Amino acid sequence: MRKAKAYMKTRVPLLPSKYFIQNYLSSFLEDPIVEEAKALNANVHEEEAVDDTNSGHYLKALEAFNAGNHEEVLTQCNMELKGYDSPSGEGDESVQEKKEEVAKALLLRGTWLFLMGDGAKALKDFTACIEHPDANLKVKVNALIKRACQHLQDEDVESCFADFDRALKLDPSNGDVFHHRGQVMMLLEKYDKAVSDFDKAAALHPSFPPTQIQKRLVEYRRAFREQNLEKVSACAARFRETVDKFPSSSDGCSIFGQILADLNEYQQAEEYMERAHKLNPEDAMILVHRGLIKVQTNNTDEAVKYMKMALEIDPKCEFAYETWATLEVQSVCQNGVCRSIACPK
Incomplete structure (x- = not known):
């Protein structure tokens, strides 16, 4: 654990893959x-987009997001x-004129920094967004959810749940708060x-698959921990029904x-994994x-073949890679042979 923490402190923050980002945001x-x-993407298709030469940088960040150019987003x-960001930023007229865009840009950049594993900078942006006077309700609540998850990664469980509580006070009908707090509880x-929490999230958004799937997963894990074979079987049956529903x-x-x-x-496991791969071959x-x-x-x-794929x-x-x-380590222990693992350039 100490070595892992030391590595996280010294690793160079890098954006994960496009699919990882997409999966998180979904x-x-x-x-x-x-x-x-x-x-914005819908407006582009309807040829109502603003002239790019007159677009602000936040709008260009959204355009880069839609194009899948995630480095350009940052x-x-x-x-x-x-x-x-500058020491005199509060007096910058361009910043003053676009206060709402600043709050949104803080949320977007904080999200990217969070995904890169740059927790300290992500916390700073989320906090600035939450405290920004021109951030609207949805922006503040989303920043609170993501800051809560960063607190969890920093092993600050108390601050994590404090942010979830604050988010619910601001917007008690926001299903994302219950969904992500449910994941933390799991x-x-x-x-x-x-x-x-998953029940509450599902009541607010009954057609949202991730909540229904996560609820079935936690029910299964609970039954498995109890070593109740009858409950395990029943949970697996309900899980199958949920998969059939979505x-x-x-x-x-x-x-x-x-x-x-x-x-x-x-x-059967192979059949469902094959089905999953066909549904999403980029995962x-x-x-x-x-x-x-x-x-x-x-x-x-x-x-190993599947790891390479x-x-x-x-x-x-x-x-x-992990x-x-x-x-390969297990292979060395058993056979004394280790094959090389190629890393991306």
Whole structure:
């Protein structure tokens, strides 16, 4: 743990893959930045876009987001916040004229820094956004959710839940707050509270697949921890029903495939993992989990093959490297042979 913490302090912050960013943002149903980017994209298709030469840097950041140019998103946010970041930023006329854009740019840049693992700078931007007098309700609440998650990564659980509580006081009908707090509860193995939060999120957004899938997952984990085989079987059956309810959810198929593997139903597990991959062939994590199922059946060579396939799709997939490295270490222990692992340039 100490070595891991030391590594996180010294690692160079890098943006994850496009899919990782997309997958993270898809866990929000009320992210104001994503909603604004979608609206901008719709206007572009209707030929109502503002002349790019007259666009502000925040708008250009949204355009870069829609184009999948995530490095440019950060660049444009920095340009938008140039006056704000400077010691004399409060007196910068251009900043004063675009106060709302500044608040949104702080949220967007903070999100990118969070995804890069630059926690200290992310916290600074989220806090500045939350305290900004011109940040609207949705922007403040979204920043509070993301700051809460950063607090959790920093092992500051008290501040994490304080931010969730504050977000709910501001907007008690925001399903994203319950959904992400439910995920935190699940990570902390507070399963009853997690189910309660997912229930509240589902009541607000019954057609949002991630909440329904996560609720079934936490129910399964709770039953598994209790070692109640009857409950485990019932939870697996309900999970299958939920996956059938949302047949286009690759996450649902992938997670259910992992559960089936836990229950030694390997053939069915393979079928659901294959289904997940067909639904979302750009998700490298599906291939990593598929490889882990091969490990459970003692087929290490097949597992390594899936790690390689995952890295071809997403060269930045750290989980694939970690899993592959673990497999190679095990190979050394068993056979005294280690194959090289190629890293992306």
